[in-house]
Amino acid sequence: MMQAAQAGAASAANNAKNALSARDMARIDGAANEFEAMFLSEMMKPMFEGLSTEAPFGGGKGEEIFRGMMIQEYGKMLSGTGRIGIADAVRAEMIRMQEQANGQTKEKGGIN
Template identity: 30%
Template sequence: MIASATSSQAAAAIPTRNGRPDTQLAEALAKVSPQTQAKMKTQATDFEAMFLNSMFSQMTSSVKGEGPFGDTVGTGVWRSMLTDQYSKSFAKAGGVGVSADVFRQLILQQASRAS
């Protein structure tokens, strides 16, 4: 009974990529400290927020006229702050998947440096 619980916990600990076990990432995570992993996770999320901010800024760049900000001198400032907060919220909630791939690459690079 205990052996089956341990084996299922071990299987759950292996990260997946495209629905398949990512043994390369699992091996790299074993070589990288938890503090570095947390730092890389934060950096990957920040990168995705920056990417989303760029996308949201492009989406709202042509919005003029009526709406929550109207068409005033301060519209650009308020809209940029709004898109910045939207992008941070989206990235923190899981984003569009960019941060997962960035995190993977950062961890693989850190693990190769540690070897």
């Protein structure tokens, strides 16, 4: 009985993914991953604000610019591991909202 329920849930998830085009899924995946990377970058910024710069090459506008870029890359790297889980939650919610919007459009007789 439990295997039947799991198979039903897996089938429902596959049907939901099939309802959206591959292009839509790729866009959703990209947006979810970008959101997670940006979120992680913003959460890491305060960690680097208290760091002092070392002479003779430390400091200045250049370091400010490149430190921000470095933090963004750290966010992308952390997001790329797939272990944080924010992108998964965002992706699932975006799929749910897209399906809901598609369902409402069909109910009103509109064209997708």
